[in-house]
Amino acid sequence: MTSKEFNYTNGLTRRAALGAFGAAALALSGRSVQAQVSKPAEIKVGIATYLSGPASVFGVPARQAAELLFQELNDAGGIAGVKLRPIFFDEGPGVDHFVAEYRRLVQSEKVDLMFAAISSADCLACAPIAEEMKRPTLLWDCSTQRIFEEAHYDYVFRTIGNSTPEVLAPVLYLLKYKPNFSTVAVVNQDYVWGRDSWAMFKTIIERLKPGVRVVAEMFPRFGATDYSSEVTRLLATKPDVVFNASWGGDLDTFIRQAADRRLLERSLFVLPLGESSLERVGKSLPAGHIIGARGDHWFLHPSPEDAKRLATFTDNFRKRTGVYPIYPCFHMAQAVYAMKAAYEKALVTKGGAWPTDAELAAAFKGLQFPSLTSSVKIREDGQGLANQLVGTTATDPKYPFPVLTDMVVFPGEMITTPVGKVSFDWLKTLEPEILARIPQPLTSKG
Amino acid sequence: MGWLGDNGMLFGLAVLDGLSYASAVFMVAVGLNLVFGVMRVLNVAHGSLYAIGGYAAASLSLFLGARGMPAWLSLPLLLLSSAIVGAILGPPIERLLRSMLGQEEVLQLLVTFALFMILEDLQKLVWGVQPVVSDAPVKVLGTVDVPFGSDVIPFTAYQLYLLPGVALVTLAGLAWFLRRTLAGRMIVAVTVDREAARAMGINAAKVMLLTFTAGAALAALGGALASPTTSLVPGIGASTIVLSFAVVATAGLGQIEGAALTALMIGLGRSLAVYFAPEFEVVVPYIIMVSVLLVRPQGLFAVPETRRI
Numbered sequence: 001m002t003s004k005e006f007n008y009t010n011g012l013t014r015r016a017a018l019g020a021f022g023a024a025a026l027a028l029s030g031r032s033v034q035a036q037v038s039k040p041a042e043i044k045v046g047i048a049t050y051l052s053g054p055a056s057v058f059g060v061p062a063r064q065a066a067e068l069l070f071q072e073l074n075d076a077g078g079i080a081g082v083k084l085r086p087i088f089f090d091e092g093p094g095v096d097h098f099v100a101e102y103r104r105l106v107q108s109e110k111v112d113l114m115f116a117a118i119s120s121a122d123c124l125a126c127a128p129i130a131e132e133m134k135r136p137t138l139l140w141d142c143s144t145q146r147i148f149e150e151a152h153y154d155y156v157f158r159t160i161g162n163s164t165p166e167v168l169a170p171v172l173y174l175l176k177y178k179p180n181f182s183t184v185a186v187v188n189q190d191y192v193w194g195r196d197s198w199a200m201f202k203t204i205i206e207r208l209k210p211g212v213r214v215v216a217e218m219f220p221r222f223g224a225t226d227y228s229s230e231v232t233r234l235l236a237t238k239p240d241v242v243f244n245a246s247w248g249g250d251l252d253t254f255i256r257q258a259a260d261r262r263l264l265e266r267s268l269f270v271l272p273l274g275e276s277s278l279e280r281v282g283k284s285l286p287a288g289h290i291i292g293a294r295g296d297h298w299f300l301h302p303s304p305e306d307a308k309r310l311a312t313f314t315d316n317f318r319k320r321t322g323v324y325p326i327y328p329c330f331h332m333a334q335a336v337y338a339m340k341a342a343y344e345k346a347l348v349t350k351g352g353a354w355p356t357d358a359e360l361a362a363a364f365k366g367l368q369f370p371s372l373t374s375s376v377k378i379r380e381d382g383q384g385l386a387n388q389l390v391g392t393t394a395t396d397p398k399y400p401f402p403v404l405t406d407m408v409v410f411p412g413e414m415i416t417t418p419v420g421k422v423s424f425d426w427l428k429t430l431e432p433e434i435l436a437r438i439p440q441p442l443t444s445k446g
Numbered sequence: 447m448g449w450l451g452d453n454g455m456l457f458g459l460a461v462l463d464g465l466s467y468a469s470a471v472f473m474v475a476v477g478l479n480l481v482f483g484v485m486r487v488l489n490v491a492h493g494s495l496y497a498i499g500g501y502a503a504a505s506l507s508l509f510l511g512a513r514g515m516p517a518w519l520s521l522p523l524l525l526l527s528s529a530i531v532g533a534i535l536g537p538p539i540e541r542l543l544r545s546m547l548g549q550e551e552v553l554q555l556l557v558t559f560a561l562f563m564i565l566e567d568l569q570k571l572v573w574g575v576q577p578v579v580s581d582a583p584v585k586v587l588g589t590v591d592v593p594f595g596s597d598v599i600p601f602t603a604y605q606l607y608l609l610p611g612v613a614l615v616t617l618a619g620l621a622w623f624l625r626r627t628l629a630g631r632m633i634v635a636v637t638v639d640r641e642a643a644r645a646m647g648i649n650a651a652k653v654m655l656l657t658f659t660a661g662a663a664l665a666a667l668g669g670a671l672a673s674p675t676t677s678l679v680p681g682i683g684a685s686t687i688v689l690s691f692a693v694v695a696t697a698g699l700g701q702i703e704g705a706a707l708t709a710l711m712i713g714l715g716r717s718l719a720v721y722f723a724p725e726f727e728v729v730v731p732y733i734i735m736v737s738v739l740l741v742r743p744q745g746l747f748a749v750p751e752t753r754r755i
C-alpha cells in the first residue's frame with residue numbers, strides 16, 4: 001500500500017466515522033435522517049369519480065359519502081390538527097381528460113394525495129403518472145387485477161380488493177351452497193370487465209366443477225336498453241345458472257326485463273355486483289339468487305367489526321341522500337380511513353413531524369386500517385386484502401326490496417391472488433379443498 | 447325434434463324479439479329523419495328529447511300512481527307526456543336551429559351537440575343520477591305465453607303487441623299525413639326544395655316549427671315507450687342517438703318508409719345475431735349500414751340528387 005493510498009483510506013475512514021457518529025447521535029436523540037416538512041395549512045385530496053354518464057350511479061353516491069366523511073373528519077379536528085379539503089373531478093369525459101386533470105391537480109392545485117378512480121382504464125393510465133410525479137395515489141374503486149400483477153409501484157395503493165376475489169367469492173359460494181347445476185350462461189356488458197369476469201368464472205368452474213356446459217354467451221352493448229332477445233334465448237335454452245356481472249342501469253334493466261318474463265323463476269342468477277341494485281329493483285328480484293358486493297359491503301352486515309360505526313354511517317348517509325349506502329360509498333370510506341391511518345402511522349414513525357410524500361407513501365405498505373365493516377390490509381405489492389361478502393336474496397317485511405340471507409364473509413387472504421402471481425394462472429391451480437375452507441353462512445341480526 | 451326444427455323455432459322467437467326491437471328503434475329514428483328532411487340539420491339533441499321523454503313519462507306515471515291512479519291510465523300517459531315534452535322543448539329548440547340555417551353543417555352539428563350537453567345536465571339536475579323506471583304499463587298488460595315445443599316462452603304483451611302496434615300506427619299515420627293532408631304536402635314540398643316551396647307561397651318557417659315539434663314529440667314518445675322496460679340513467683340519450691344516426695343514414699335522409707325498413711332490418715339482424723352469432727350483436731346495425739351505403743350511398747329510399755357545381 002502506498003502512502004497516498006494509506007492517506008486516502010484514512011480519509012475515508014475518518015469521514016465514515018464522522019458520519020456514523022452523526023447518525024448515532026441523531027438516532028439517540030430519537031430522530032432519523034429525514035427531510036423536514038412543515039405542517040401544511042390543509043391537506044388537499046384530489047378525488048376522481050364519475051359525476052356524469054352511466055357510471056355516475058356509483059360516482060355520485062361515492063362523492064356524497066366522501067363529503068360526509070371529510071366533514072366528520074374535519075369536525076373531529078382533521079388529521080393531527082390539519083383540516084382536509086376534497087377536490088372532486090369527473091371521470092365522465094374519458095381517459096385523456098382524466099389524465100390531464102390528474103396532472104393539473106398535482107401541478108397547479110398541489111394536491112397532497114389522490115383518490116383515483118372508478119374506471120379501470122383510468123387507474124391503468126394514472127398509476128405510471130403517479131409514480132412519475134411521486135404523488136401518493138389510492139385506487140379507491142377500480143377493480144382490474146392487472147395493476148399490481150404487471151408492474152411495481154411505490155406511490156400507488158389499492159384500498160379495496162380486485163376483480164379476482166370479486167368473481168371468485170360468488171363462484172365459490174355457488175359451488176358450495178347451490179352445487180346442483182350442469183349448464184350455465186352469461187349476459188355481460190361488452191367491455192373489459194364483462195369479458196374478464198366471464199373468463200374468470202369459466203376458469204374457476206372448469207377447475208372446480210369440470211363438465212359444466214356453457215349454453216349461451218351473450219355480450220350486449222354497454223348501455224343497452226333492450227334485452228328481450230337475450231331473455232328469450234335464456235328462456236329457450238334453460239340454463240341452470242345465469243352469470244351477470246353488469247352494474248347500474250344495465251343490471252337494473254336486465255333484472256326487470258327478466259323478471260317480467262319469469263326468467264328469474266327458471267334459472268339461478270349469480271350477480272357479483274347485485275348489492276348495488278337491490279334497493280332500486282325492489283321486489284322485481286325474487287328470493288334465492290346469489291348476490292356479491294365487491295367487498296364485504298352491506299348495510300346489514302352479519303358480523304361488523306364495529307356495529308356502531310356501520311350503523312352511524314348508514315344513518316347519516318340515509319339522512320343526507322334518502323337511500324341506503326351501496327358499495328362505492330363503502331369503497332370511499334376505505335380510502336378515507338386508509339389515508340387517515342397512513343398519515344397517523346407516518347407521523348408516529350417521524351416522531352410527530354410532518355411526513356414527506358415519500359414517507360407518506362411508505363406508510364401505506366403493510367398498513368392495516370378499519371373499514372366500515374371490518375379491516376383491510378395493504379400488502380407489500382400495494383394490493384388491498386379485503387373480505388368479500390356473498391349472500392342469497394330473501395324477502396323481509398321491513399324493507400321494500402330484497403335483503404341478503406345466508407351470508408358468507410370470505411377472508412381476503414383466502415381468495416386474493418398471492419403476491420407475485422398472475423390471477424388467471426393462480427385460478428387454474430385452485431384445488432377443490434378450497435370449498436371445505438369456506439366459512440359458515442351467517443344471517444344478519446339487523 | 448331435429449336441428450332444423452329447433453333452429454326453426456328459435457328463428458321464430460328471434461323474429462318476435464326483432465319486431466319489438468325494430469319498433470323501438472323506428473320510434474326514435476323516425477322523428478330524427480323527419481326533422482332532417484325539412485331542416486337539413488342533423489340534430490344531436492334528439493337524443494336528449496328521447497331521454498327527457500322517458501324521464502317525463504316515468505315521473506308522471508310514478509307521481510300519479512302514488513296518488514291512486516288506476517294502472518291502465520299509465521298507457522295514455524305515455525302519449526300525453528310525449529306531447530307535453532314536444533310542445534315545451536320543440537319550439538325553442540327549433541327557433542335556435544332555424545337561426546343556424548345556412549351556416550356550415552359542422553357548426554350546426556356543434557350547436558346541437560352543445561344543446562345536447564346542456565339538456566343532459568338539465569336532466570341530471572331534475573332527475574339525479576340514480577336509475578328511474580316505472581313499469582306500470584308493462585305490468586298492466588301482463589304476459590303472453592308463446593308455445594315452444596313442449597314448453598312455453600313468456601313474452602310481455604307490451605313487447606309483443608303494444609310496441610309494434612304503436613310503430614305501425616305511427617308509420618301509417620305519418621304516411622297518410624304527409625301524402626293526404628295539405629300540411630303534410632307542404633312538409634314534403636319543403637323537404638324536396640325549400641326555395642321552390644317558398645316561391646309557391648308556403649310558409650317554410652311554420653312548416654319547420656310544425657315538423658320539429660312533431661319530431662321532438664316522436665323522440666319523446668320513443669323514450670316514453672322505452673321507460674317501462676328500461677332503467678333511465680344519465681347517458682341514455684347518447685347511446686340512442688348513435689343508433690338513430692345509423693338508421694337515418696341507411697334509410698336515406700328524410701325517408702319515413704326507409705326508416706321503418708332499416709329499423710326492421712336492424713331489429714331482426716340484431717335479434718338473429720343474439721341467437722346464432724352473439725359476437726356480432728353489437729356491430730349488426732353498423733354492418734347493415736355499411737352494406738347498404740356501399741350499394742346505395744344515398745340511402746335505401748333516397749333519390750340521387752343533382753348538385754350544382
